[in-house]
Amino acid sequence: MIHSTHSELTPMFLQLELANMRSVCLIGNKPRAGVTTFACALAEQYMLSGYRTLLVDLNLENPQFEHTWPIKNSVIEEADLQSSEVHWVQNRHTLQIFSGVAVPSTLNQQMPYRDPRSLAKQFELWFSKYDRIVIDAGAINQNQTRISQSVIANACDTTFITLGAGNSNKEQLSQAIDYLTTANANIFAVLLNQYAQQTLSQQLCHLIGRNRIIPKKMKERFNQYVRRWSFLNHAV
Structure with missing residues (x-):
């Protein structure tokens, strides 16, 4: 777990704000690269700054969030809940709670994230209720048969690559950058995870x-x- 006020997180957050990036995608070069940890820290930083923040879990191979209860208040109408699937979601390990979307488990739930036009409409719906969107997209090439990270990264304003220190090499980083560049994703930075x-x-x-x-x-x-x-x- 990375604290939201971590000294190295603050400059990253300020750069995102100066660039007016409202939707952020986090992708790992391989499993266990720390994508979820960084996503939670960034979402928490946004909330502490007063932004209405939505955390979307699209890490199909290693989902870390589960629904707790639906959000029903004056800000989010119940009719919108069915289309955007917004709930309070809890991190299974840290027990942090966010307003968000847990991993879509069925094919029907995954369809809006597979097509760029459908995903664009989904973003419009989310932005009508939230100021910032953080997406945990998991590791590159893991979800290709169901949800393509290239589509997700392309739809977001910017993308971070998380790199597992000690078990990653230059070639793997180059492959990740090439993959996202081909998808016309806006790569903001590479995050080096030294936890493990x-x-x-x-x-x-x-x-x-x-x-x-x-x-x-x-x-x-x-x-x-x-x-x-x-x-x-x-x-x-």
């Missing part, structure tokens, strides 16, 4: 642990010794 990246001490301990020649007690002493050094406890 191992520290140097963890990597050293892992290498020693795999060695079958070194005695177990010696391995334990080495691990204790390595963890004492603060300069080794940084992600590399």
Whole structure:
């Protein structure tokens, strides 16, 4: 979980505001790149800034949000709920609650997101009720048979690529950029997710642990010794 007031999130938010970007798509170069984490942080930042914010989960392979109860108030009419499927949605892990749309599970629910014209109409409906839209589109090429990320990214004002640090390379990033460029998406920035990246001490301990020649007690002493050094406890 990234706090909405994280020092590195604030400049990103200000740049989005200066560029007047109202709809933001977040796409990962591969699964577990941190798309949902960044989407939640950005949506929370928008809400704290006073914007009516909608969080849309289109991460079909790894959905993280579930409906809690429908939104019924003076701002959103019940007739609109059926077409836009807006509910209070909750993040299963952080328990954060947003006004949003959970993953469309049936083919009929997915159809509006597959066709560019239908999606454009859906955006018009959302913007009649909300100031900012944040879309969690999951990992590139995972939903191609059902919902194309190229269509989603093209429909949004801008797109962020989230990159898993430590398990991604330059070629994978280039492929992601080429994919979105072909879709005429406006790539705003690349977000580097270092949450799951191992520290140097963890990597050293892992290498020693795999060695079958070194005695177990010696391995334990080495691990204790390595963890004492603060300069080794940084992600590399």
